[in-house]
Amino acid sequence: MDVTEDELLTAIRRVLSDAPPEVVVGVGDDAAVVRPGAGELVLTTDALVEGSHFVRGLTTPRDLGHRAIAVNVSDIAAMAASPRYALCALTLSDAVDAAWTMELFGGMREACDAFACTLVGGNLARGRDVTVAVTVCGEVASGRAITRAGARAGEVVVVTGELGSSSAGRRLRDRGPSWDELERAAIRLADRGQARVGEGALLARHGATAMLDISDGLCLDLARLCAVSAVGVRLRQTDLPVGPRATVDEALGGGEDHELLAAMPAADVGPAAAAMHETFGVPLTAIGDVTPAGLVLLDAAGQERPLPAAGWDHFA
Ligand SMILES: [Mg+2]
DSSP, X not given: OOSOHHHHHHHHHHHTOOOOTTEEEOTTSSSXXXXXXXXXXXXXXXXXXXXXXXXXXXXXXXXXXXXXXXXXXXXXXXXXXXXXXXXXXXXXXXXOOHHHHHHHHHHHHHHHHHTTOEEEEEEEEXXXXXXXXEEEEEEEOTTOOOOSSOOOTTOEEEEESOBSHHHHHHHHHHHOSOOOHHHHHHHHHHHHOOOOHHHHHHHHHTTOOEEEEOSSOHHHHHHHHHHHHTOEEEEEGGGOOBOTTOOHXXXXXXXXXXXXXXXXXXXXXXXXXXXXXXXXXXXEEEEEEEESSOEEEEOTTSOEEEOOOOOOOTTO
C-alpha cells in the first residue's frame, strides 16, 4: 500500500462524512454508537471474496463497493425491512492501492446514499486476496418482518422485475467488447447488484405471506421458500419475466438477480402489481401457484416436469 493505514482511514472518513443525527459516534472510534428506532432490528451479513464472487480485473472498485452494500440491503428488503446502518470488514491484498480502496468506499457510499443507510464503521486487514465483508442492520415495525415461512397452498407466487439479467450480464461482459443498451444494463446489474427496498415493503402491505430475494437462482430459491413454508409449487415457464437479453435457463437458474420472490393470496396480486407499477415502475408477475406439495415446472410445451433444482449453489 502506498499510504499508511492512518492516512487511509482519514481519507475513508472523508468519503463517509456527514452521518445523520441518529449516528451518535460514526467511523473512526472503537465502535459506532447509534440511536435505535422504534421497531425490531433486522441483521444480515455477506462477503464478496476475490476469485469466488468477483475477479478484480473485470470489475471496477466503485461497482464492487456498490454491490457489496446492495447484496446485503437486498436481504433486508426481503424481510420487508428498511436498511439503516452498515459495517464493512475489508481485507486488502498487496495488489490494490489507496486509490483503489478509496474508489471501493466511494461505491459503498453511493449505494448507502441510494438505499438511505449509513456506513458507520469497519475494519481494515491485510490478506492474500481482497474480501469485502459487509454487515447491514435494518429496522421493521414490530412483528412485521416477512419470513420464508408463511406461504399457503392456494396462494400465488409472484416475482418483481425481470429474471436472468445478472447471469446474462456476466456472460455478455465476458463476450465483449461492444454492447447495446440492454446488454449494458444487464452487465451493470451484474457488476453493481440491486436491492428492492420499497418494493419489499409494498409487497408486505399488499398481503405477502412469505418472501425472499433471489440470490442463487429462481429454482433453488423457490425450492427453499417451499421447504421452509412446507408447501409445493407449480411454476409456469411461459409466465416467467425473462430479462430482455437473458435466456430461459438464465431466468430459471441464474444467480444474483436480487429480485423479490413472494407468495400472496390471489386476490392481492392485481392491486399489488398496480401499486408496484405506479410507485416504482417495476413489473410484478404471477409465475405459479402454491400447492400442498411437490415442485413442478409446467414447461413451454405444456409438459409437467420436476422443477430443476439448478441454481448458483456456492457449495455444489
Ligand atoms: Mg436472501
